[in-house]
Structures are given as C-alpha cells and as structure tokens.
Amino acid sequence: xFHDLDPRSPTPLYEQIAARVRVAIASGELTPGExxxxxxxxxxxxxxxxxxxxxxxxxxxxxxFVETRHGQGTFVKEVPGRVREEERRAHALSLVNRLLQDAAxxxxxxxxxxxxxxxxxxxxxRG
Amino acid sequence: xxxxxxxxRLTWRAGKVFSLDEIxxxxxxxxxxxxxxxxxxxxxxxxxxxxxxxKPDSGSIRVLGMEVPGELPSILRRxxxxxxxxxxxxxxxxxxxxxxxxxxxxxxxxxxxxxLMTRLGLDPSRRLSRMSKGExxxxxxxxxxxxxPDLLLLDExxxxxxxxxxxxxxxxxxxCVSETGATVxxxxxxxxxxxxxxxxxxxxxxxxxxxxxxxxxxxNGIKRIRVHGAPELADEAPFTLLSRDRTNGPxxxxxxxxxxxxxxxxxxxxxxxxxxxxxxxxxxEESFVELLRSSRPTHAHxx
Numbered sequence: 001x002f003h004d005l006d007p008r009s010p011t012p013l014y015e016q017i018a019a020r021v022r023v024a025i026a027s028g029e030l031t032p033g034e035x036x037x038x039x040x041x042x043x044x045x046x047x048x049x050x051x052x053x054x055x056x057x058x059x060x061x062x063x064x065f066v067e068t069r070h071g072q073g074t075f076v077k078e079v080p081g082r083v084r085e086e087e088r089r090a091h092a093l094s095l096v097n098r099l100l101q102d103a104a105x106x107x108x109x110x111x112x113x114x115x116x117x118x119x120x121x122x123x124x125x126r127g
Numbered sequence: 128x129x130x131x132x133x134x135x136r137l138t139w140r141a142g143k144v145f146s147l148d149e150i151x152x153x154x155x156x157x158x159x160x161x162x163x164x165x166x167x168x169x170x171x172x173x174x175x176x177x178x179x180x181x182k183p184d185s186g187s188i189r190v191l192g193m194e195v196p197g198e199l200p201s202i203l204r205r206x207x208x209x210x211x212x213x214x215x216x217x218x219x220x221x222x223x224x225x226x227x228x229x230x231x232x233x234x235x236x237x238x239x240x241x242x243l244m245t246r247l248g249l250d251p252s253r254r255l256s257r258m259s260k261g262e263x264x265x266x267x268x269x270x271x272x273x274x275x276p277d278l279l280l281l282d283e284x285x286x287x288x289x290x291x292x293x294x295x296x297x298x299x300x301x302x303c304v305s306e307t308g309a310t311v312x313x314x315x316x317x318x319x320x321x322x323x324x325x326x327x328x329x330x331x332x333x334x335x336x337x338x339x340x341x342x343x344x345x346x347n348g349i350k351r352i353r354v355h356g357a358p359e360l361a362d363e364a365p366f367t368l369l370s371r372d373r374t375n376g377p378x379x380x381x382x383x384x385x386x387x388x389x390x391x392x393x394x395x396x397x398x399x400x401x402x403x404x405x406x407x408x409x410x411x412e413e414s415f416v417e418l419l420r421s422s423r424p425t426h427a428h429x430x
Contacts, residue, residue: 002289005323007319007322007323007410008410008411009408010346010408012343012345013323039305040302040305040306043301043302043304043305044298044302046304046323047294047297047301047323047324048296048301048323048324049159049301049304049323049324049325049326050301050304050305051157051326052160052326096320104405104406
C-alpha cells in the first residue's frame with residue numbers, strides 16, 4: 001500500500017500516508033474492522049519520523065476513515081459509499097492533474113493527451 | 128523546556144584557519160533535527176561544543192534546559208552520543224563493551240540492549256578488534272540507545288556504512304524515538320538519508336548557520352522557476368533570488384532559483400511584465416546544494 005511514498009515530493013509524507021490509506025479504504029483493499037499497523041511498526045517499516053505516522057493516523061481519524069481504540073490499535077471504520085466514491089473521484093483527479101502538469105512541461109497539449117488516452121484504452125473519449 | 132538544544136551567538140576560533148561565527152541554533156524538544164553541511168563546515172565542532180569537549184570563545188550553550196559547561200554531568204547522563212570517531216577498546220568483546228558502558232549510566236536498559244544485540248545481528252562474544260566497520264557502527268548506536276537518553280546526538284552515524292546496515296541503524300533509532308519520544312540531533316552530509324525522517328533542518332557552511340527551518344518549509348520554500356521576459360533587476364521581488372541563469376534553453380527564457388517562495392508570489396511576474404512559465408519542486412538535496420552555492424563567496428555575496 002505504501003510502496004510508492006515519495007520523500008522527495010513537496011507533499012508532506014503524513015499527507016501521502018493518509019492518502020494511501022483513504023484510497024485503500026475507498027477501493028475496498030482495506031475493509032471495515034481491519035487493523036492498521038501500529039504507528040511504531042509503520043514508522044519503522046517506512047523509516048519515517050514516528051510523528052509523521054501519528055499525524056497521518058490523526059488526520060484519518062478526524063476524517064472518519066479510521067478509529068484508534070486506546071491500547072488496542074487503529075481500525076478501519078465503516079465508510080459510507082458516497083464518501084468512498086468522492087475519495088476515488090478526488091484521487092482520479094489528482095492523477096490527471098499530475099499528468100497534465102508533466103505534459104505542460106513538455107509542451108504536450110490536452111488534445112494530444114486525449115488522443116493518447118484513446119489509443120491506450122481503446123475507448124472513444126470525445127465523440 | 129521547549130528546546131532540547133539552544134545555542135546563542137556561539138563563537139569558536141581555531142587560529143585563522145577555521146571559526147564558528149555566532150551560531151544561533153534551536154532544536155525543539157521531541158524533534159528529529161537534521162544538521163546538514165559539507166565536510167569541514169563545522170558540524171562536528173558544534174557537536175563537540177555541545178558535549179563540553181571544547182570550550183567556546185563566547186556565546187551560550189543550553190542542552191536539555193541546562194547550562195554547558197556548568198551542569199555537564201547532569202546533561203551527559205541523559206545524552207546518548209555517537210561521535211564521528213568513536214573511542215572503543217579493541218580487546219573488549221561486545222558484551223564487555225556493553226557492561227563497561229552500562230556502568231556509567233543509571234538509566235541503562237540491559238534487557239533492551241540484549242534485544243537490540245539480537246536484532247542488529249551482533250555476536251556478544253566477538254572482540255571489537257575482529258568486528259567490521261558496520262558492526263562497530265551498530266554497536267555504538269546500541270550503546271547510545273540502551274542508555275534511554277532524552278537526547279540522541281549522532282555525528283555522521285552512518286558514514287561509511289553499507290546500505291543494509293544504514294537501514295538497520297536508522298530503524299533502531301526510530302523505534303527508540305517511538306517509544307521514548309527522545310529528541311534526535313543527527314549531523315550528516317548524506318542529505319537524502321535525512322529527507323524522510325527529519326522534521327527540522329539546520330544547514331551549515333564554512334562555520335556559519337545558513338538556515339534553520341522546519342523540513343517541509345525548507346523544501347517547499349526553494350524552487351527552480353522558469354521566467355519569460357525576466358526583468359534585469361529583481362530588487363522588488365517578494366522572494367530571495369539565489370541565482371539566475373540565461374544560458375539554459377531558448378533566448379529570453381531564464382531559470383531562477385528562489386528562496387522563500389509562496390504561491391501568491393506568482394503575481395509579481397505580472398507586475399514586472401514577465402511570464403512565469405514553470406515552478407519546479409526541488410528535493411532536499413537540490414535545495415541544500417543551491418543554498419550552499421548561492422552563499423559561497425564567488426557569488427558577489429560577502430564572504
């Protein structure tokens with residue numbers, strides 16, 4: 001789930017970690033009631049500052065994606081379908097934004113991108 | 128006590144060759160602080176001043192809220208220190224070195240030391256003279272961690288170690304921090320290693336502290352931007368222009384390195400009749416290199 005964390009990115013690591021968990025919950029990779037790794041384990045595994053994981057879990061709890069039960073661990077909550085869908089949409093949009101940014105840097109226009117997308121997927125995007 | 132280390136106008140001179148000039152440094156309690164700088168920039172000298180091994184010419188030093196040198200004995204009891212060039216007894220076995228070290232520290236955690244020994248793959252019966260550089264490196268970290276310190280001072284802790292050992296060492300440090308909340312002060316010239324773990328950075332060059340900021344602010348504040356029709360003078364700019372380069376890319380396009388960047392500053396380019404074409408993020412290492420480059424005497428800046 002965390003294999004593509006990018007410490008070089010300007011997006012803080014705690015935001016990246018929280019985003020990975022939200023997407024995993026939205027896509028069903030993590031199911032309600034499932035336990036997340038302890039903050040200590042995760043910090044060690046990802047070799048990040050423990051405060052980074054604490055912040056990520058806190059944000060996830062505030063957003064209603066997980067709950068931390070004292071002394072027991074952090075659990076995935078039941079997230080309404082509407083919220084999950086919204087999360088997937090937000091993630092899709094951020095993927096596209098990243099693509100657009102890279103393309104702009106290379107001087108590739110939106111039309112060319114759309115054509116490339118059609119070639120890659122075999123689907124017609126614009127009628 | 129909100130600062131684990133507090134240096135005020137600290138000055139130290141070694142003849143005419145090298146000096147530390149009025150270093151002011153603040154390490155927040157509970158932070159992991161990366162002390163960056165090239166070799167010879169004054170990192171180790173600063174650490175030696177902190178631990179009272181050398182005396183400053185002027186300025187004050189507080190560690191864990193106490194004065195150096197006045198309260199050194201109480202300070203050193205609570206500090207786990209891994210020096211750049213450690214002093215060990217080659218004839219000792221790992222176990223003997225452990226017992227020797229333990230006798231100086233009342234908070235010594237023997238159980239944990241034993242666990243770390245296994246986890247780091249060290250053989251207690253092996254003599255230090257027969258250990259590899261990596262094994263010595265792991266043993267020294269173990270000694271510092273098992274003291275259960277409030278402050279870990281690590282001077283180039285992973286320099287010269289292979290990547291596997293580096294990972295083991297850093298993950299043992301992080302585990303300790305999770306459990307005890309200790310403050311960690313790491314000096315290193317291996318910048319990328321600190322990128323994912325530090326929340327504060329201080330940058331040294333040539334005996335001066337060039338910058339001290341939260342990591343995220345440092346990384347996001349320095350950008351490479353591409354400007355079309357750039358003005359001759361950038362005096363009025365809301366950011367600091369570290370360098371500009373016309374040679375790269377098409378005519379009338381310049382590449383600038385700026386410090387203190389924030390998104391709303393895009394407006395500046397409209398005001399001076401230029402076009403901002405691109406804002407490129409730099410990682411910690413690039414930010415570090417650009418900052419050093421712009422501060423070196425060759426760049427019109429005073430030396």
